Amino acid sequence: MRDEDVFIELDGVEKVFEVRRKTGFMKRERRTVRAVDSISFRVARGEMVGYIGPNGAGKSTTIKMLTGILTPSGGRLRVAGIDPSRERTRLAHRIGVVFGQRTTLWWDLPLIDSYKLMHRMYRIPDARYRENLDRLVELLDLGDLLDVPVRQLSLGQRMRGDIAAALLHDPEVLYLDEPTIGLDVISKAKVRDFLRELNTERGTTVLLTTHDLQDIEQLCSRVMVIDHGRMMYDGPLAGLHEVGESERTLVVDLERELPPIEAPPARVVKVEGPRQWLAFPAAESAAVLVARIAAEYPLVDLSVREPDIEAVIAKMYAEQADRAERAIS
Numbered sequence: 001m002r003d004e005d006v007f008i009e010l011d012g013v014e015k016v017f018e019v020r021r022k023t024g025f026m027k028r029e030r031r032t033v034r035a036v037d038s039i040s041f042r043v044a045r046g047e048m049v050g051y052i053g054p055n056g057a058g059k060s061t062t063i064k065m066l067t068g069i070l071t072p073s074g075g076r077l078r079v080a081g082i083d084p085s086r087e088r089t090r091l092a093h094r095i096g097v098v099f100g101q102r103t104t105l106w107w108d109l110p111l112i113d114s115y116k117l118m119h120r121m122y123r124i125p126d127a128r129y130r131e132n133l134d135r136l137v138e139l140l141d142l143g144d145l146l147d148v149p150v151r152q153l154s155l156g157q158r159m160r161g162d163i164a165a166a167l168l169h170d171p172e173v174l175y176l177d178e179p180t181i182g183l184d185v186i187s188k189a190k191v192r193d194f195l196r197e198l199n200t201e202r203g204t205t206v207l208l209t210t211h212d213l214q215d216i217e218q219l220c221s222r223v224m225v226i227d228h229g230r231m232m233y234d235g236p237l238a239g240l241h242e243v244g245e246s247e248r249t250l251v252v253d254l255e256r257e258l259p260p261i262e263a264p265p266a267r268v269v270k271v272e273g274p275r276q277w278l279a280f281p282a283a284e285s286a287a288v289l290v291a292r293i294a295a296e297y298p299l300v301d302l303s304v305r306e307p308d309i310e311a312v313i314a315k316m317y318a319e320q321a322d323r324a325e326r327a328i329s
Ligand SMILES: Nc1ncnc2c1ncn2[C@@H]1O[C@H](COP(=O)(O)OP(=O)(O)OP(=O)(O)O)[C@@H](O)[C@H]1O
Pocket: 017, 018, 019, 033, 034, 035, 053, 054, 055, 056, 057, 058, 059, 060, 061, 062
């Protein structure tokens, strides 16, 4: 990555929380939690990167430092050349944030009123505001929802409303924390389509935190895995599957009960009447496997299940421990 392309830069960034716990009458115990432990990475302008890890890994803490809500305990952090915790307000005009579990919209007001408030808050020029609002309403299909109070919106509608709110002021980078959590398949597809378009058409840099590996698969060419505040992996998703040797599952419904399907390297791991579950290496193409099975077996229906992030990371650890053991013996 060329230096002039770097948009987000972290160098040995740390965040330590001090927590006090009551251990008895008048007694308190002090404990430190190292939520982010010497993380370094660079994201280029226009990149779309997945930032994943198990619960409590330090993802939200990183995003809070990137927005300036939290000040790092150590290391160096820059977004668009700005130190976020020192110049939070200046940076706020250049970033957008969406927290899937929380809304930035005014609960009792119609959606459009929240946007009018953002218009003022961010001092967006009138023409720019109108233009962005029209474009976002069209792309996110919000036309019929503008006069509806936020509390009456479905989760998927509310999420689209929140994404529009985060983009009205034309931010250069968008941080998304679990944007598809709890959404149905159609709403997920709408949100993903929109993000892909935003990234390609406008070159917006996107950092995406998610538990849904399909979000990453469909949107991000690069993924960073963090656990216990440390960077475990930074590279393409396919590489992560190789490192973790993770498996996907193909669920096949046949016309009738049949002996276990033979389609190596996939192997049948469960059979229930005409339904069979086949595990196959996640890096292999599902399409090729499906075509092979469809040519030889009477298929009625099928679906592919992605490994969850916890399973991929557990495998990564197992692999590392295995390698360390082999190195010792
Ligand atoms: N304000 C705080 N005070 C004390 N500890 C905190 C604080 N915020 C986070 N932590 C701790 O820091 C660690 C990382 O938390 P963080 O919320 O960043 O994880 P996460 O990866 O976002 O998890 P999740 O996927 O569950 O949202 C956890 O052990 C958490 O308990």
